[in-house]
Amino acid sequence: MKEYVVGIDIGGTFTKFGFVDRDGKIFEEGSSPSDKFDKIEDYLANLFKDIKEREKNLEAPCKVIGVGIGAPNGNFYRGTIENAPNLNWKGIIPLAEMVNKYYDVPVRLTNDANAAALGEKVYGGAQGIDNFIMITLGTGLGSGIIVNGDLVYGHDGFAGELGHTNVEVDGRQCGCGNKGCLETYVSAPGIKRTVFELLAHDSRGSNLVKYSFDEMDSELIYNEAKKDDPVALKAFEITGKILGRKLADSVAHTSPKAIFLFGGLAKSGDYILKPTKKYLEEFVMGPFKGKVDVKPSQLMDRNVAVLGSSSLIWKDVK
Template sequence: MSKPYVVGIDIGGTNTVFGIVDARGVVIASSSIKTLKHSDVNAYLDELYNEVTRLLVANDAVDKVHGIGIGAPNANYYTGMIEKLVNIPWPTPLPLVQMVSDKFGIPVAITNDANAAAIGEMTYGAARGLKDFIMITLGTGVGSGIVINGQLVYGHDGFAGELGHTIMKRNNGRLCGCGRTGCLEAYCSASGVARTAREFLEIRTE
């Protein structure tokens, strides 16, 4: 039996979005769950498995999935591990590729979520035909994927191009979830912008 589909999973600090995709990049169906609903990663994987399976059944795609691709914060393409999680309270390093592959019984690949977005835009989206560009993702955190000469830049350890954790304020900077202070993410992520708005409101009401 041919397997014309893949499942794409985007694990964000707030939501996990997943979908069934065909070889042309057309999203056949999609759904989502709350990432932070479970502090236990195994309970999270149980819900993810149940919801993805429900979507496959509803779209007659059971046994038609060639593999699963995952975009996740700080995911390492080379090792299949999530080395450190800043906005999600799961223990790390986390062998997510092995865990998801064991759960679903099909091949799994993983990369940083911003890198996955860059690959998607280069293959199917706004960056088609471009050889050199930067993809920046803004959400619970700040991510970036860098493409040079048509190749995604991973660096020697898989973590090249993490603009969100570039130090923007060296003195008295905000504490970032990574443990350092003054990171771009602490100011420009959704939570950082919300914090700035609250600080402005506090100043105006004093």
């Protein structure tokens, strides 16, 4: 009988899901709204109605052996979502337990960046690598740290929050309440903020003067960089410098063999990779120089969060 894991990726607006087989092939992918329900019970009822509907299309005979979930502020130890700022449901949600009403199989959850790290390990470029770091660059900067082949969860289940390490005392205001967090510099909104700082300083020769703060995004900055826009190029250089310097700190912590970059900003290729590598090498301590690969995720165009979430189950079965 063919076995599947339901991989679920809970985002602020949509929840994506799919049936993932042992080889990392995704079947019957789908999507369901996250933000339309004030009550978690209603959200889950709707989500699992959609999932069960899709399950009918799988070739019989088949069996769901587990559910893996990536969610903002997902806590692996407790199977809970805890005080997630981007979701409607406040406080501590006992999600794993609630999902068991729909599928009476093992349910595991963790945060989305941790899930991506597992996805890279089980199906992507980190196969066979036991010490690495995954960085997801989107509206924030997420991270998953793998040590000795396992995710680092820390004593409370919330380890791996490199987006909230400090770049500058009294630096940029972060959504988390602190100031100067890495993700306020290195993320899609972060590079936009850097463009605005640069324009304030010297806007000569830049096409980026045409856009409001609301209009501008990282893709637009990337497109201008490709046309050699001086401000766009400098913004990438600064973003990579900050990321490289902070990743040098991370290397001093766990000495990874590789660091994978995933997400929108990582798709800018060498514009972000080159300065990141250059400044990582500059700031990292001697014994680590020349040892750490910084490279794009190999799952860039696949549904890494659904895949990675399913790995929460598959990694122990494989």
